Amino acid sequence: MMGSNGFRQFVAGAARIGVLLGFALLGAVPARAADVVNAYSIWPENWARPMFDEFEKATGIKVNFVRFSSGEALARVIAEKGNPRVDVLFGGPIETFAAGISEGVFESYKPPAYASLPPRFKHADGQWIAIADDPLVFMTNDKFLKENNLKPPASWNDLLNPAYKNMLQMADARTSGTAVTRIFSVLEVNGRDETKAFDYMKKLRPNVQLYTKSGGGGTLPVGLGQAGGGIFFIVDALDTKAKGYDVTISFPAEGIGTAAEGIALIKGAKNPELAKKLIDWATSPAMQNQFAKYKINFVPANPAVSIEPSLAAVLKGAKIFAIDADYAGANRKRIVDRWVAEVLNP
Amino acid sequence: MIRASGHRDPVVAVTALALWLLLALFVVYPLGMLFARMVVDQGGFNTAAITKILTDRHQIRAFWNSLLLATLVGVLGTAVGFLFAFTAARGRLPRLLLGIVDASVLLPLVSPPFTTAIAIIFSFGPRGLITYELLGMKGVTVYGLTSTFVSEALTYFPIAYLTLRPILAAIDSNIEGMAFSLGASRWRVFRTVTLPLATPGLANAFLLLFAASLADFATPLILAGNQFPVLPTQAYLQITGLFDLRGGAVLSFVLLVPALIVFVLQRYWVSRRFYVTITGKGAGETPFNSISPATRNVLLAVCAAIALVIVYFYALLLYASLVMALGANHTFTLQHYRVIFTEGAKAIRDTLIVAAFAMPLGGLYGVLLGYLVTKKAFIGRRSMELVSMVNYALPGTIVGIAYLIAFNDPPIELTGTALIIIACYVFRYGPTGIRATVALLQQIDKSLEEASQGMGAGSATTFRRITLPLILPAFFAGLGVVFIRSMTAISATIFLVSIGWTLITVKILDNITELSLGPAAAFSVLVVVIVFVVIATIGRLLRLFRAPGNVPMTSLLGG
Numbered sequence: 001m002m003g004s005n006g007f008r009q010f011v012a013g014a015a016r017i018g019v020l021l022g023f024a025l026l027g028a029v030p031a032r033a034a035d036v037v038n039a040y041s042i043w044p045e046n047w048a049r050p051m052f053d054e055f056e057k058a059t060g061i062k063v064n065f066v067r068f069s070s071g072e073a074l075a076r077v078i079a080e081k082g083n084p085r086v087d088v089l090f091g092g093p094i095e096t097f098a099a100g101i102s103e104g105v106f107e108s109y110k111p112p113a114y115a116s117l118p119p120r121f122k123h124a125d126g127q128w129i130a131i132a133d134d135p136l137v138f139m140t141n142d143k144f145l146k147e148n149n150l151k152p153p154a155s156w157n158d159l160l161n162p163a164y165k166n167m168l169q170m171a172d173a174r175t176s177g178t179a180v181t182r183i184f185s186v187l188e189v190n191g192r193d194e195t196k197a198f199d200y201m202k203k204l205r206p207n208v209q210l211y212t213k214s215g216g217g218g219t220l221p222v223g224l225g226q227a228g229g230g231i232f233f234i235v236d237a238l239d240t241k242a243k244g245y246d247v248t249i250s251f252p253a254e255g256i257g258t259a260a261e262g263i264a265l266i267k268g269a270k271n272p273e274l275a276k277k278l279i280d281w282a283t284s285p286a287m288q289n290q291f292a293k294y295k296i297n298f299v300p301a302n303p304a305v306s307i308e309p310s311l312a313a314v315l316k317g318a319k320i321f322a323i324d325a326d327y328a329g330a331n332r333k334r335i336v337d338r339w340v341a342e343v344l345n346p
Numbered sequence: 347m348i349r350a351s352g353h354r355d356p357v358v359a360v361t362a363l364a365l366w367l368l369l370a371l372f373v374v375y376p377l378g379m380l381f382a383r384m385v386v387d388q389g390g391f392n393t394a395a396i397t398k399i400l401t402d403r404h405q406i407r408a409f410w411n412s413l414l415l416a417t418l419v420g421v422l423g424t425a426v427g428f429l430f431a432f433t434a435a436r437g438r439l440p441r442l443l444l445g446i447v448d449a450s451v452l453l454p455l456v457s458p459p460f461t462t463a464i465a466i467i468f469s470f471g472p473r474g475l476i477t478y479e480l481l482g483m484k485g486v487t488v489y490g491l492t493s494t495f496v497s498e499a500l501t502y503f504p505i506a507y508l509t510l511r512p513i514l515a516a517i518d519s520n521i522e523g524m525a526f527s528l529g530a531s532r533w534r535v536f537r538t539v540t541l542p543l544a545t546p547g548l549a550n551a552f553l554l555l556f557a558a559s560l561a562d563f564a565t566p567l568i569l570a571g572n573q574f575p576v577l578p579t580q581a582y583l584q585i586t587g588l589f590d591l592r593g594g595a596v597l598s599f600v601l602l603v604p605a606l607i608v609f610v611l612q613r614y615w616v617s618r619r620f621y622v623t624i625t626g627k628g629a630g631e632t633p634f635n636s637i638s639p640a641t642r643n644v645l646l647a648v649c650a651a652i653a654l655v656i657v658y659f660y661a662l663l664l665y666a667s668l669v670m671a672l673g674a675n676h677t678f679t680l681q682h683y684r685v686i687f688t689e690g691a692k693a694i695r696d697t698l699i700v701a702a703f704a705m706p707l708g709g710l711y712g713v714l715l716g717y718l719v720t721k722k723a724f725i726g727r728r729s730m731e732l733v734s735m736v737n738y739a740l741p742g743t744i745v746g747i748a749y750l751i752a753f754n755d756p757p758i759e760l761t762g763t764a765l766i767i768i769a770c771y772v773f774r775y776g777p778t779g780i781r782a783t784v785a786l787l788q789q790i791d792k793s794l795e796e797a798s799q800g801m802g803a804g805s806a807t808t809f810r811r812i813t814l815p816l817i818l819p820a821f822f823a824g825l826g827v828v829f830i831r832s833m834t835a836i837s838a839t840i841f842l843v844s845i846g847w848t849l850i851t852v853k854i855l856d857n858i859t860e861l862s863l864g865p866a867a868a869f870s871v872l873v874v875v876i877v878f879v880v881i882a883t884i885g886r887l888l889r890l891f892r893a894p895g896n897v898p899m900t901s902l903l904g905g
Binding site for chain 2: 038044045046049064065066067068069071072074075076078079080082083085086099103166167172174175176209210211213220221223224225226227243244245246340344345
């Protein structure tokens with residue numbers, strides 16, 4: 001029996017190492033604190049962390065969180081439906097929350113601020129509540145504009161200029177709420193005439209270098225000049241500017257859409273009372289007054305909070321409209337499918 | 347007298363049973379749960395959604411694209427890997443040069459996959475450092491098949507190198523020398539002796555690269571653009587974009603088919619050939635010069651050119667980590683490093699703990715399973731080998747989702763623990779060690795072990811002194827790959843990180859999406875440094891324990 005004794009020794013050694021490692025691992029698991037609420041944050045860490053720190057300062061409740069993109073966060077919440085790991089889904093476009101409702105992953109909750117919010121900032125049953133508003137903008141690279149003798153685009157039709165050929169980046173409607181808001185903006189400025197709207201998008205297609213997976217995916221390429229411009233949410237655009245990239249933000253005269261950012265209580269949450277406190281706080285001026293301090297360029301959703309002056313200056317004169325939630329909700333899937341078939345993969 | 351071993355050996359039986367249990371728990375069970383989630387809808391059996399997605403012409407196109415991409419990556423990656431391995435094994439390189447080649451080959455392996463992709467955009471995009479700044483080209487398109495496949499080939503060819511290097515090193519150059527002295531030209535020796543002897547290694551390398559490309563979603567996500575959809579990315583988008591878990595699962599299961607076909611073909615092809623070059627008949631002291639000086643120079647030049655491209659990519663990364671904002675503000679700063687060591691400290695700690703556990707477990711698992719399926723006879727041997735490859739062949743996204751679904755609810759609740767991440771790494775990246783072990787063992791002549799016993803050594807001594815040293819290179823290859831992957835993998839673990847355990851790679855992806863290129867680059871540089879330090883340390887240790895008369899191990903991972 002060649003090698004079987006040696007093999008036996010080898011296996012015994014392997015088993016021993018395995019057991020030792022197992023025990024060491026048990027020892028390495030960190031202890032849990034008492035007053036802790038768990039959250040998936042769709043907002044990037046550099047915005048979510050200061051908000052949660054302020055919440056802990058105000059209430060003594062610690063927020064344990066991980067950051068995911070909206071799609072990943074919702075995919076996890078759905079997968080964990082039977083045994084939820086977090087209590088709150090924090091931030092992210094209402095789009096994401098609407099998709100979650102059909103999966104039955106949220107619990108209705110109406111915080112004190114609910115009554116004072118305009119209808120488009122809350123779900124009728126309190127499945128989600130808005131904590132901020134985020135308009136779309138055009139963002140262009142300064143050097144690109146100068147090289148091509150262009151002015152910052154001031155109309156949707158400006159983007160059809162052949163000078164932009166293969167130089168625009170914007171989000172993919174299959175993965176990004178930014179893209180869906182953009183497509184519904186095009187529909188609105190065309191009086192919801194789908195033929196006209198899709199004609200426009202098909203004409204725009206040759207100018208698009210890449211449809212990115214995430215809404216902000218194109219901001220860095222535009223900042224670096226890999227792309228000449230694109231359509232983004234204002235938070236991402238202002239962030240690009242703040243990082244030091246030479247970009248210009250402009251708005252189309254025909255108007256452009258805006259999308260709310262939400263928060264929701266997870267169904268079956270292990271710490272529902274603490275979670276509700278976080279929702280109460282996030283929907284109130286207590287949190288939204290902090291946006292300016294941390295240079296988070298969202299427009300507050302709570303009417304009691306005023307817009308920070310420099311953000312207000314950027315928005316001044318811009319024609320911004322809300323996307324009709326009922327119309328968008330009823331037509332979203334059909335429009336996105338049509339976009340994929342006719343614009344993305346003609 | 348030596349019989350076919352293991353037939354009624356209780357140790358073999360128990361080990362096989364234990365491995366089967368582990369495979370059942372961490373490979374079969376999660377996929378089964380995912381499969382159930384896929385076909386069962388609201389309590390009933392439902393395949394309408396599956397049919398719909400499988401007949402979608404875009405998905406069919408994505409399927410063929412995936413196969414095309416994987417084939418191209420497999421061929422080019424294996425060719426480049428062979429080139430490097432052959433140069434390293436036969437090029438009579440000085441130690442220092444060998445070290446440099448090793449280091450540059452390891453670079454792509456030790457950084458998150460999308461690092462190469464982003465460097466390619468930076469260098470060859472419409473405003474690329476090379477295409478625009480250097481060559482003044484305008485309107486360049488970087489997204490598509492070419493850039494995706496070059497990026498993947500550059501990222502994965504080290505796997506081929508690691509697989510082929512020990513095999514080429516183990517081919518006794520006396521055999522080549524004999525052919526030469528019988529009048530064959532060097533080219534003829536290479537074509538009729540060296541290459542056929544390396545065939546199992548080439549097949550293994552191709553398989554590993556094909557599977558790696560088939561499963562990779564990060565590179566196409568960044569580089570494929572909209573004209574060249576591939577299945578892993580489509581599956582990821584289906585899940586995270588359309589919240590269609592079933593659709594994503596269906597697309598991933600489709601990917602399993604070509605992966606398994608290639609595997610079976612390779613097994614059949616390889617097993618028909620019999621290769622033994624490590625024999626008991628001692629090797630000469632003066633090895634045969636397999637390549638002429640001119641060929642050697644050409645090989646060296648090609649390797650140097652490829653290595654230079656890789657080094658350039660990573661120099662760019664280092665630069666990005668040291669300036670305020672790449673492309674906008676090139677003031678020197680250490681701020682990004684301060685950020686990662688304060689805000690990112692937990693991720694760094696968690697990653698190191700996870701990697702420290704996954705590495706030895708993955709290495710042991712690889713050698714144990716590889717040894718068992720090659721040298722021992724037991725029921726279900728072939729299927730064990732097949733099942734062990736499944737998690738490797740599947741796209742990470744789907745393995746991650748399957749783990750998440752299977753281990754979220756009782757009876758086996760692992761979500762939120764480090765164990766789920768460790769298990770994912772062991773069973774997803776351990777197969778590299780299995781392949782390496784199998785490939786090495788296929789080269790070892792039984793007569794070596796028989797000779798040892800014939801000389802009076804006990805079977806324990808034989809295993810320890812002969813077999814174990816011979817498969818040590820495979821063990822360390824497995825160890826290295828699992829550690830490296832533990833530090834760099836993203837596709838599966840993005841679904842497995844939790845509030846308690848997070849990882850550096852997830853932070854890097856986060857930082858990239860948040861436009862913080864600086865911290866992302868700093869994290870990547872840190873990963874590269876950690877991996878190099880650990881690999882070098884293991885290399886030192888290995889040299890200390892090395893018994894005389896082993897297969898030469900010029901470097902740890904190269905064998």
